[in-house]
Amino acid sequence: MRIFVCVKQVPDTSGTVAVNEDGTLNRASMETIINPDDLIAMEQALQIKDETGCQVTAVTMGPPPAEGMLRELVAMGADDAILISGREFGGSDTFATSQIIAAGITHVGLQEDDMVFCGRQAIDGDTAQVGPQIAEKLGLPQISYASEITKEGNEVTVKRMLEDGYMMIKTKTPCLITCISDQDKKARYMSLAGIKHSYESPYQIFDFEELKDEPLIQPDKIGLKGSPTNIFKSFTPPQKGIGEMLEGADMKTAETLAAKLLEKHAI
Amino acid sequence: MDFSLTKEQEMLKKLAAQFAEEELEPMAQEIDEQHVFPVENFAKMAKQGFTGVNIPEEYGGAGGGQLEKAICVEEFCKKCMSSGATLSIHLMAPETILKHGTKEQKEKYLPQLTKGGVLGAFALTEPSAGTDAAGVRTTAVYDEATDEYILNGTKCFITGGSRADILVIFAMTEPKLGTKGMSAFIVERAFEGFDHGKIENKMGLNGSETAELVLEDCRVPAKNMLGKKNKGFGMAMGALDSARVGVAAQAVGCAEGALELAVQYASERVQFGKPINRLQGIQWYLAEMKTKTEAAKALMLNAVYAAETKKRYSIEASMAKLFCSQTAREVVNLALQIHGGYGYMHDYPLERMYRDAKLTEIYEGTSEVQKLVISRSLVK
């Protein structure tokens, strides 16, 4: 039994966000972190590993420096890691990305007893699309917005969060689950022992050469060229002006404020 | 010289920094106010493996060395000196046992200290024997009938003395021979005749309890003698060198933490319509603090390097301890000054750091003692 955990290295948008003059993100100037929902997905997988001793494999698609993140996940407790990296994969949108990651998983082989965990969404794109799209491409049942996961035999029970409650869903392995972070959930730390051996654990790089015979890898379905969506224009919103003092302190003032909040979609 | 960290060490630094920020910093003010030892923090450190950072994996440690230890202590002390110092001083016990212990002693005691959450302590100082270890009055008399040593005496200013379950204690086995008659013992809190006395009320580092130890016919099995009989003095001096490098790391962490706070505050505090970091007076303070902190760190790393490559490194350890502790006090002082009135308030961490930093100039040998050690190598 193995759990593939799909992770992404993202710029830390909670810190200073630097934007280039052309409206694109100045990634070089920003710290990178492991996407928070993905960290929780890893924690969920490690909890199942704690109970069952299953194998946990961290998978990411990204440039070679993403190795550092994968090694950190190994230091947390993952058994091995796979970096999917290649020029041919660059510029992929969620459709193409999921095509490539799904190919990486089929390249390893998905067994009857396996699961794929993803974070619900990444903080740089906030799309929440890659998980469900990987599931579709692998032909797996999906459960998104998962906050609790239990597995007995090949039966998986998931608490799936809704806006105003939750539902309990049952499915069978193999399946794909996207995990959400919440207040009470915190991923474990790396351990010192894990850190010491993080660079000795099995680590594979899947480039285009390695994956090219996978049926999912078709030139018109990967990379920038294989992405159905394109950026038409990116731009920065007008700078937040310095604050304004509203006139008066009566009902009219309150209504002015409410109108301004409405206009900004703040309420 | 290349002081750059390996990838694993970079990862360790990142973990230590995250741990310090999330687990230690939120408790820092409370443990300072309440003068309590951070039991909870220590347990968390043990869970992660910090408490055995510089001990081999076969004994439950993390397999690191002096540099790994310094990285952790430094990062912890940026956020909470009491926690960082607790780790630094705890590590003296497993370190000494590793260096001088028998296989049996190591197998019995090290796993408890490295991963079992058991706090260690190192007890040399006595009321009449500070740095001058020759003044140790505690005696250890062999009792042939039971194959035990009977220890009598009082130790003072023992960090963690009130909480440690496994202690390395120094006593005179041949009092007439002075330092050449001193031996070391591994003492368990549970041993008959062992107790701790009063807990000191200190100026700072309040989260690290400092206590008196009372040994009254304390019976220690002969097999718990650490190293050879009458060879305790050399062991104690070696351990002190390591401890001094530890204090240097504490001091560097403290200075770095204070500098971070000062830089942040100076960018946020607006006076006369602009942040005070636009004022040259503040800029010069910051430049001075940064330069001194970097110099201290270089000297600390120099001592770490010496500790990892040389048999004795007293001079390097003393220079690092002398300079880093002085720097910590100066940098914290300026950081507090930059904070103005807020810095003097208990709600801001600087007044705590100011009190904590001062101790680095005193414990494990005062600055004057470090100068003595250093000058001895110059004036023969």
Next chain:
Amino acid sequence: MAFDSSKIEEFKDIWVFCEERNGELMRTDFELISEGRKLADEREGAQLVGLLLGHNVEGLAKELGGYGADKVIVIDEPELEVYTTDAYAKAIVDCIEDKKPEVVLYGATNYGRDLAPRCAARLETGLTADCTHLDIDMNEYTDFLRKASTLDVDGTKWDMDDVNLKMTRPAFGGHLMATIICPRFRPCMSTVRPGVMQKREFDQAKADATEVERYHIEFKEGDINTQVQDVVKATKKIVDLIGADIIVSVGRGIAKDIDGGIKLAEQLTEAFGGGVVGGSRVTVDSGWLSKDHQVGQTGKTVHPKIYVALGISGSIQHKAGMQESDLIIAVNKDENAPIFEIADYGICGDLFKVTPMLIKAISEARANK
């Protein structure tokens, strides 16, 4: 004829997936139908079609017409009574493959964001998540950019005949906006952030005139691989400051009527639709609020969407703890209070007089939205 998403000339009409839970339409349905109306009007010859899935839901269809739908396709099957990704994706994909709409919009709700990517992957087309603005007509789009961007719109060359759906969404926590198109495949799909699009006036005559079409889907063994065991409505959630979207904090200004001040803060959070009451240090030190309410505590930073400071002067410590909030509103008697330096909107006045008016104005604004 096999479905081919790249034959874009075969696709027409604007569709909106209309979500129904427990036999009721959702607010996002009306928002999306209203927005879909605008898009259908911008695209010559396009009909606006609502796609309604569920069991025993046909009666809801006409209401969608009242907000602008020309037609509603109802897929009414027992398998669709409770939402499952498998059943809904199958129903939608089969229907899309059959009827070939040019655009499909989904609400970016928990269901919509689960469903849309699955459908897009199966249809082999593009999907853009969590959009906050949609245009087809280039004049509309450039007008939008003039208001919402720092771009030199008039100094840029545009292809004014572009008829792709231009889907604009925030990225990187709103620091950047991106307009996405899906030029080579159809349908062009997007999930739309709830609460952003304006709901139209309901038109009863138009509702009555709505065309309703039944569409049947046959489910086979193995089509649905997840079973919903239970659906549970949450009891009121205790949210802490760090995770809260709305925080209303009180300070020394409530001293003259502590309980009253806290009550007003609570009511104001409710007016915003729910949030958490915070307090400055003095309110905690004085025992007016428990410690977990304190904003500006060492090491704790809050970043809600809206932060309201009632009677808080704004010490450095407090400001450091909350200045990352998306939007800050401050009410204080002292016009020189430092809190006004970082507030987006400031009102100089007595919080005991101003807050009740804010509660009223904001409740009304939200109700009439």
